[in-house]
Amino acid sequence: MFINKLIFQIIPEPGQRQIALERGDVDHLPYFALATSSIDPLAKNKDVEIVDSVRPALGEIIAIVNLRHPILGNKAVRKAIAFAIDRDVIVKLALSGRGRVATGPIRTDNKPFYTADVPKYPRDMAQANKLLDEAGFPRQSNGTRFSIKLTYEGAGEGGALQAAGEIMREELRAVGINLQLQPPMRRGGWIRFRN
Numbered sequence: 001m002f003i004n005k006l007i008f009q010i011i012p013e014p015g016q017r018q019i020a021l022e023r024g025d026v027d028h029l030p031y032f033a034l035a036t037s038s039i040d041p042l043a044k045n046k047d048v049e050i051v052d053s054v055r056p057a058l059g060e061i062i063a064i065v066n067l068r069h070p071i072l073g074n075k076a077v078r079k080a081i082a083f084a085i086d087r088d089v090i091v092k093l094a095l096s097g098r099g100r101v102a103t104g105p106i107r108t109d110n111k112p113f114y115t116a117d118v119p120k121y122p123r124d125m126a127q128a129n130k131l132l133d134e135a136g137f138p139r140q141s142n143g144t145r146f147s148i149k150l151t152y153e154g155a156g157e158g159g160a161l162q163a164a165g166e167i168m169r170e171e172l173r174a175v176g177i178n179l180q181l182q183p184p185m186r187r188g189g190w191i192r193f194r195n
Helices: 014-023 036-043 075-084 087-094 125-134 160-173
Strands: 146-153 177-185
Touching: 014 036, 075 125, 075 160, 087 160, 146 160, 160 177
Parallel strands: 146 177
Antiparallel strands: none
């Protein structure tokens, strides 16, 4: 079978993407193009095929940290953030339970390369607060320690990545970190290639 024509449509609104798929106006939507809560309703449509897998390729939610940032360059701060974020909640709420908490960038089913022998950071608010205090970031009179920004990919995405950012914002607020969510960007806006 040969393809004579391929059209890429830009549909910024997630609800409109779902409608376009249901009506047959588009033939394919990639992972994270819709909120995971849309999967079950779409699965009831006999004209739509859902290819659903646990943690598909390029289906990870990864936080990339700027180590040159004056606050995030501190290893204790990064560890505190890791202890403050409940990854199980992100899988449950942002991914509607469709996924697994990772221990690193290698999938658990990639046996030759995967190891579980890595540091793990279960949610531990006491440890997060202790690390932040020891790193020299005590709570201010308004209850916050500092502000950082999170920019996530997927302009107008409104799905799993945005939901994950909102969950992280609330969890970090509990330890005094003000996480500011930046308007989403397309991949080309935040990835740079260096020589």
